[in-house]
Amino acid sequence: MTTPAPIAVALDAPDLETAARWAGLVTPHVSTVKVGLELYLRYGPDVIASVRGASGVQVFLDLKLHDIPNTVGAAARAVARLRPAILTVHAAGGAAMIRAAVEAAPHTKIAAVTLLTSLSAADLGEIGIQGPPSDAVRRLAALAVEAGAQALVCSPQEVAAVRAEVGPDIMLITPGVRPAGADTQDQARVATPEEAIANGADLLVIGRPITGAPDPGAAAAAIAAALRRAVP
Ligand SMILES: O=C(O)c1cc(=O)[nH]c(=O)n1[C@@H]1O[C@H](COP(=O)(O)O)[C@@H](O)[C@H]1O
Numbered sequence: 001m002t003t004p005a006p007i008a009v010a011l012d013a014p015d016l017e018t019a020a021r022w023a024g025l026v027t028p029h030v031s032t033v034k035v036g037l038e039l040y041l042r043y044g045p046d047v048i049a050s051v052r053g054a055s056g057v058q059v060f061l062d063l064k065l066h067d068i069p070n071t072v073g074a075a076a077r078a079v080a081r082l083r084p085a086i087l088t089v090h091a092a093g094g095a096a097m098i099r100a101a102v103e104a105a106p107h108t109k110i111a112a113v114t115l116l117t118s119l120s121a122a123d124l125g126e127i128g129i130q131g132p133p134s135d136a137v138r139r140l141a142a143l144a145v146e147a148g149a150q151a152l153v154c155s156p157q158e159v160a161a162v163r164a165e166v167g168p169d170i171m172l173i174t175p176g177v178r179p180a181g182a183d184t185q186d187q188a189r190v191a192t193p194e195e196a197i198a199n200g201a202d203l204l205v206i207g208r209p210i211t212g213a214p215d216p217g218a219a220a221a222a223i224a225a226a227l228r229r230a231v232p
Helices: 016-026 037-043 046-052 069-080 095-104 121-126 133-146 159-166 193-198 216-230
Strands: 005-010 030-035 058-065 086-090 109-113 151-153 171-174 203-206
Touching: 005 016, 005 058, 005 216, 016 030, 016 037, 016 046, 016 216, 030 046, 030 203, 037 046, 037 058, 046 058, 058 069, 069 086, 069 095, 086 095, 095 109, 095 133, 109 133, 109 171, 121 133, 133 151, 133 159, 159 171, 193 203, 193 216
Parallel strands: 005 030, 005 203, 030 058, 058 086, 086 109, 109 151, 151 171, 171 203
Antiparallel strands: none
């Protein structure tokens, strides 16, 4: 039995049965499964136990909280009892908001999302974030870590710059991961799984390249094997 790969499979499914089936197929190969807004808004807290199943796989709750500190602290407290391994908040909510989440969920890693991987440099310019995305990502990363975030979400294109900024102890999580030649879909700042790991990512978030495959278990196993070859 090989060690599960540092991959969080995004269970972006329309219904609980599909999500639980995907979780069952991928958990022999990956360390983590991720529950996002689609499932959580439809099914609420019960979804966590359903995807965790008997395997004890880590559950990453991706709610990307972004509101005033009091509201985010209360929301983080409400889900902390589900004991997700990781919970996301938007770094752009600011230091006090991030700190409120960290204090409300002491047994969960708070991961601050820097800039969504779906945004290109041109998209970022439209919302007033000029210059290379890595500049703003590094700035948000430093702010979030200073506020107590134990993990950061960024694209694999910025992960080396973020690692240089925050050092070895912060968990770096990268969505926007596509095997060579795969459709990038709505992702803009992407790299391959091997590149993401080589650049310093600790956990790769991968959804549709696995869940959209005819056999999600085999797709997860293939990416896990490619990572083992890249980093033996
Ligand atoms: O926080 C996230 O997980 C996240 C942040 C980000 O910047 N970009 C991003 O794609 N994600 C999530 O990562 C997953 C990517 O899915 P795929 O594009 O299907 O691989 C989705 O569930 C997104 O919600």
